[in-house]
Amino acid sequence: MSVTGHFDVLVIGSGASGLAAAVSAEHAGARVALATKGSIQSCNSAKAQGGIQAAFGEDDSPELHGQDIWASSHETADMGLVEILTSEATSAIHWLEHYGVEFTKESPSNGGGAYRLARCGGASAKRLLQVGDRTGHAITTALRKAAEAGGLTLFPKSPLHELDRTEHGWRARAGEHTIDAGTVVLAAGGRCFAEAEERGELSTNHPGATGEVTRLALAAGVEARDLDALQYHPNGGAWPETMQGYSIPETTRAYGAVLLNADGEEFTDSLGPRDVVSQAIVDEVAKGKGVDTPDGRPAVYLDTTRISEHDAELSLPYMLRRYRAAGIDPLAEKILTYPVLHYQNGGLVIDADAETTLEGVYACGEIAGGTHGRNRMMGNSLLECVVFGRRAGRAAAEKAST
Ligand SMILES: Cc1cc2nc3c(=O)[nH]c(=O)nc-3n(C[C@H](O)[C@H](O)[C@H](O)COP(=O)(O)OP(=O)(O)OC[C@H]3O[C@@H](n4cnc5c(N)ncnc54)[C@H](O)[C@@H]3O)c2cc1C
DSSP: OOOOEEEEEEEEOOSHHHHHHHHHHHHTTOOEEEEOSSOTTOSSGGGOOSOEEOOOSTTOOHHHHHHHHHHHTTSOSOHHHHHHHHHTHHHHHHHHHHTTOOOOBOOGGGTTTSBOOBOOTTOSSOOEEOSTTOHHHHHHHHHHHHHHHTTOEEETTOOEEEEEEETTEEEEEETTEEEEEEEEEEOOOOOHHHHHHHHTOOBSSOTTOOOHHHHHHHHTTOOEEOTTOEEEEEEEEEESGGGTTOBOOTHHHHTTOEEEOTTSOBOSOTTSOHHHHHHHHHHHHHTTOOEEOTTSOEEEEEEGGGSOHHHHHHHOHHHHHHHHHTTOOTTTSOEEEEEEEEEEOOEEEOOTTOBOSSTTEEEOGGGEESSSTTSOOTTHHHHHHHHHHHHHHHHHHHHHTO
16 A cells, blocks of 8 residues: 655644644644545635634623633533633734734724624623624635645545554545554534434535544544534524525624514524524424424524614625525515524543644544533634644644654
8 A cells, every 4th residue: 555645744624723723733844734525625614604702802801701601601611721712812813814814893983993893692792803704714715825835735535534543643544545644633523514414404514514533533532522512503594495504694693683583572682692592493483483484494583674784784795695696685674594503512522732532633623522512602613723723733743743
């Protein structure tokens, strides 16, 4: 059998966490390869619209951010990881800016120059930075360019299907390639696309989110936590048909949209934690207070007409374009919504360097568990990808050099 290449660090997956790990490992001087299942662009990260949390507000702090995570997770998050996440959030934002991400700023008439911050579900302060409503796309584009400029060796269309320990590190079989590396960073995301298919439900996820790398890691002996805790996004698009499975950004609610039942009554705090809001919608429909979509699916209203034109144009242009192209103007009429399978809260157990319980194997992003406990807050996943992707890349490079 011929080995395709020998590297210091092999990254599996080309979402925000894998790209952050690759950039960081390259920066630390490692020879880095990245193997991914589809094209390098294919991932959940690029679909993320809403934004990324960091405590820049005057009334905010990393401690407050941490407390919000603890409460939203129903006191199940690993507070060691949370402290790292929240205390490195502002430097993660500046790191992204260094690679070219341009976060939306307030207009000159409204505190010009400062980051435009929104309050997301479960947050006690405005903390969500955005790049319009294509935040994930902006982050992955910038990191992809940085990784490629750093000399990355890329193996697209090369799904990982075997990982074995060797005398000097790890041997991966990815697609048709056999790749040797000192250390491995698993950044292959979650499994909600496959899970939704099994349940006969809709999902916001891209088709590569199928979870086989988690299963490989478990088989190799890596420990995991909270794998049963899957998250429903409260606001899946329910109608029109072309918007089914689309995640209506939570920033719609941050900018004033509220959930209404069939009688036009508010039935929950629209900015509560995700699991609470999703459950409230399901319960309202079960009580007979929902609305049926024209094709007979359950739904409630999201009253998006309460969003100002200014906020919509600055922070929701993509969502507006998508709905208007489908024949509905969310600023003129309420839209129909229902929870949709979205995110794997739990995952592989990691330490502060994002190393799993198997030495030399790191994990970051949605494949890892602990940071969100059993219920993630919006905007903390992209942050986790960057903060722990950077840590994983750096630590994997260092270990590979020893
Ligand atoms: C529609 C949508 C909107 C979202 N909005 C937000 C938001 O506003 N803010 C926020 O913080 N989070 C948001 N999220 C969540 C967040 O985007 C993701 O959880 C996060 O980006 C996951 O990043 P990742 O790098 O861990 O995984 P992904 O971005 O999913 O990347 C995983 C990569 O691994 C590859 N892969 C999978 N299996 C294999 C294999 N066997 N071998 C090799 N490669 C493999 C995939 O092809 C992919 O390239 C959103 C998610 C979705 C779906």
